[in-house]
Amino acid sequence: MTVLACVGCDGVLSARLSQVALPAHAHQKWGNGVLLPVLMEPGTYAVDPKPAGPPWRRWSGVGAEEAAAQGVFAPVYAVSFGPPGAIVVAPGDTRGTVLIPDRCGGYCCGLDGSDGPNLACAQCGRAVATRIDDCSLWQAVWFEPLAVRRLADEDPDDRTADWEVLAQQRQGLPPVDPSGAWSRQWEAAVGAALAHLLAASAGAPVAVPDGLMARTFGRVLDGLIPSGMPAKTVALAGPGLPTPNPAPDIFLVPHHPRTGKAWQPSGTTATVPLSAEVWTHLAFYSEPLLVPATGGLPDGVLRDDPLPMHPRGLFRPDRAVFLDTLARLPAVRQAWLRRIYDRVRDFRYPRLF
Structure with missing residues (x-):
């Protein structure tokens, strides 16, 4: 099991968590005005291996070799040169954080992270994470990879790593x-x-x-x-x-x-x-079969199984x-x-x- 802590003051920032694979829909945007549920299951976290966040550079100003070094091999609007390793958790699994009032921008229904990290460590005030709960986005808290560190506790993770x-x-x-x-x-x-x-x-x-x-x-x-x-x-x-x-x-x-x-x-x-x-x-x-494999239902018997x-x-x-x-x-x-x-x-x- 793992606990996330602030690199500045060692303040505890999460519940005890088990690592899982990053969901394929982690960065999905869907619809307009649609409130999506929480991305991560309670008690779990995932790590995004890709670079994320600023600084961003437009594709036209990035050469093919430089973009490939960031893991991008075809034209995109902009290439991230931020650090890899962002950690995502369910909002309910955060601890010891407070909102940063002047970074609470969003589209219409909540926070979208467009103003940068909007959660600070309650103990030292360092910006540590971004809460996202706006419409069309999966609800999550993304911890900055350079602002937190992972602490393993004494209890082993009972989730088997085999198949x-x-x-x-x-x-x-x-x-x-x-x-x-x-x-x-x-x-x-x-x-x-x-x-x-x-x-x-x-x-x-x-x-x-x-x-x-x-x-x-x-x-x-x-x-x-x-x-x-x-x-x-x-x-x-x-x-x-x-x-x-x-x-x-x-x-x-x-x-x-x-x-x-x-x-x-x-x-x-x-x-x-x-x-x-x-x-x-x-x-x-x-x-499932809606009728018996041989023959049909007796006369007068109505089946109530949902279709x-x-x-x-x-x-x-x-x-x-x-x-x-x-x-x-x-x-x-x-x-x-x-x-x-x-x-x-x-x-x-x-x-x-």
């Missing part, structure tokens, strides 16, 4: 919200995995299995990659699943929910990582998450993939995204 827990938990995250809309988490997770899947395709068409994978991945892949070459096949692989025979060209594998490391199957098949909650649903969920949730409209991966992920893959410097990146960035595929 046993994931192999036993077979529910996953449903793709449809109770409102009937596609899950925002699914849109972000598929957007990130889609970027990796395109890179793994090497420009060839990609054939995904029928069903939910076709609805979430297939339509966009067909729209982005022209036909004409033999298609590469995709299959799920991970803990609790048998190894497909014959092996596909690409495996879709889960991120470990705690460490963030991707499952590594045996062999040399290319792998594409996907959020563990989404992967688990794809791997193990099947809709399975079906979404309104077509699935659209999160465009911003897709572009951000693709811009950070070295493969985007290949001409064919750069063309896709540029066209999506220029809104050439509005119906897909």
Whole structure:
């Protein structure tokens, strides 16, 4: 377990926390006027390995080599030269912090962090974190990487780092919200995995299995990659699943929910990582039968089970998450993939995204 402390005075700034993988939707923006829930589960924290925050430099003033050193390989509006390692927690897990009154700017419903860190250490007054709770943004507190340090306590973390827990938990995250809309988490997770899947395709068409994978991945892949070459096949692989025979060209594998490391199957098949909650649903969920497998219900018997949730409209991966992920893959410097990146960035595929 870990506690965050102020580097200036050692004041305690968080509850006891366990580290988990950074969610794919950590930086997602969704809708307008929509209040999103809390990003992190209580008692957890995640670390963003990417540089974040000021100083920012416009792409036109940053050379390709300098941008690549910051982990950006395709044009973006601005490149961050801030320190990596921002730590995100649920707002309820903060301790010993106070708002900075002149940094409480937001769009319309709360704080958006546009004025810089808006939380200070209550003990010494050092700016240490940014609380975000405005509409369209996931509610979170982001601690500045240079303003805090992590202190490990004596109690070990009882969350196993291997794959046993994931192999036993077979529910996953449903793709449809109770409102009937596609899950925002699914849109972000598929957007990130889609970027990796395109890179793994090497420009060839990609054939995904029928069903939910076709609805979430297939339509966009067909729209982005022209036909004409033999298609590469995709299959799920991970803990609790048998190894497909014959092996596909690409495996879709889960991120470990705690460490963030991707499952590594045996062999040399290319792998594409996907959020563990989404992967688990794809791997193990099947809709329940609404009638007995043989015959029907007796006359006069009404079934009161709720119908399975079906979404309104077509699935659209999160465009911003897709572009951000693709811009950070070295493969985007290949001409064919750069063309896709540029066209999506220029809104050439509005119906897909």
